[in-house]
Amino acid sequence: MTRLVRVELLRLRLRRAVLLLLVLAVVIPAVIFAARVWDTRTVDDADVLADNYYAVDDCLQHPRRYGLERDAPDLQVVCEEMVVRDYSLRQPLSLASERGGSGLGVVAVLVAILFLLGTTFVGHDWNSGSMSNQLLFEPRRGRIWAAKATAVGLVSFVVAAVVSLAYWLGLYAVMGLRDLAVADGALLDSLAYGVRGAAFATAAALGGLALTMLFRSTVATIGVLFVVSVAGGLFIGVLGVGERWQPPKNVSAIVKNGTEYWVTVPQSCYQRRQPQPVEEGSSCDDTRDLTLLQGSLYYGLPLLGAGAASVLSFRRRDV
């Protein structure tokens, strides 16, 4: 088995499409990282004046609109301070806020790229017909499937984990350089977030592999996934499926180690004469917890189903 896994790792390394995807898995998060570092750069006076020149000018021209007297002393300085305070929307870098924003973006990028990696890796075997050649050397199909899945899983997890951890450590380092305070445990939380994101991206890669071994075509797998996502979106939209069952919310539950979702509460909850505190978990509580386990089951069960169907099909169908 180890020998087969090594062969599949070599096959992965020789595939140019796979190498390209791995490069993208590094470059795109690096671009997101650079963008976040740039967008959260420290605000200085020149920056403020350059960005908010018109607002300062407007303040000087029409001070009454800003609650200032025209003959107020140091009107220029007062206007600039006001603009700095009120008009600059640039937030300082924070690990906690990135976990709810760009962190999810990095996970989404890794999921998409590694799904493609899983599907294109085995899709190539089917498209070229070389799968039958492989079976002429190792007829135990279960082993072939497992070796390919192990190779894809290993490479995906290592790449996703390295990229994720580098992303969070990079943000932490930038915060240090900017003398920004880091909350206790924030770095550890972010690294754990990165590992969970890497695990989710690895699962996506294995899902891509399993579906392609089932459909025996990269195009068919991507096509089916596209149809399912469009049909699923319509289904959710038309039937008004609750937030609990929406895919992005469950991704959040996995990578954030649990999240909250909104539920519709009875109209009577809003018609009380005197507002009363809402008891957690009661019928009037409009937020519920979505745990890591629930999110994992949401994606894990279909993944297991696809994996089982894929293995059974590969073992039984003619090649």
Place this chain on the structure above:
Amino acid sequence: MRTDDEGQRVTDLVIETSGLRKEFTSRKGRRVAVQGLDLAVPAGGVHGFLGPNGSGKTTTIRMLLGLARATRGEMRLFGQPVPRSLPDVIGKVGAVVESPKFAPNFTGRQNLLLLARSIGIPDSRVAAAVETVGLTGRDQDRFKSYSLGMKQRLAIAATLLKEPRLLILDEPTNGLDPAGIREIRDTIRTLGESGVTVLLSSHILAEVQQVCTSATIIGNGRLLASGTVEQLLGEGTSYRVAVPDAAAATAVLTAADLSCVAAPDGGGLLVETDDPAAVTRALAGAGIWLTELTPLRPDLETFFLQLTAADNLGTSTERDAR
């Protein structure tokens, strides 16, 4: 049946099938590709596997190699039941099934390395196999840049990686130039003489007659004939008979229970018999004097065409509505 020290069955047959059947089902219904095929390939030599297009040759080979599942029947390679014991015997079997299939963007050498390493064959064997098929110098080129002949050679190189005791070749000379065809035929002949059993599936009957020591002919998924090439050709002794009135002679010979048809080249009649005196006796008895009675040296092509034509007249492919 003999058994070895470990109780395993020992047989002189390298390939055996019994009652082998393969059905394909589709929306159009069920198609039977192989029906009750009994195949026996003895150890050593080159065994031809003949049949018209769609007769079930490739399907049979694919079932033997575990690429397709048999609907019914039993198969054995080296006396071991397959597909159950295929992992035990696959190391002794090299095969090229249909067209060569490799990763197009990998070099020939990379493709062979991946296959070799999957069963622990040392890398040094790759170079030897490449040299054997004459691909040295081109093995670092991508597979997609190869000509069809080079692709065939690479496929044969892949079969040689295992140093097989059974080589299954499905149309191995397809797309090769005349020199390449001769090389491959020589290679096959040499392998057969060295003790390797070669199952050669081919449409080129002259090739089979030149290279093979024995052959099996199938049609519509059934066994039509099997034996050594000499045995097969011996079954079809025919004579060319020239007479002034072919129609009258045909009637007389048919009445005398002699099988006869008009020669395809228009040169008289072809009569199937082991007793040429019966021809002269029947015709002379009817007052027809023949001007030529020539024994025809039978060739595999004639025998094959007669067999498969008769098979097509007698039966048609079974096709059931679902």
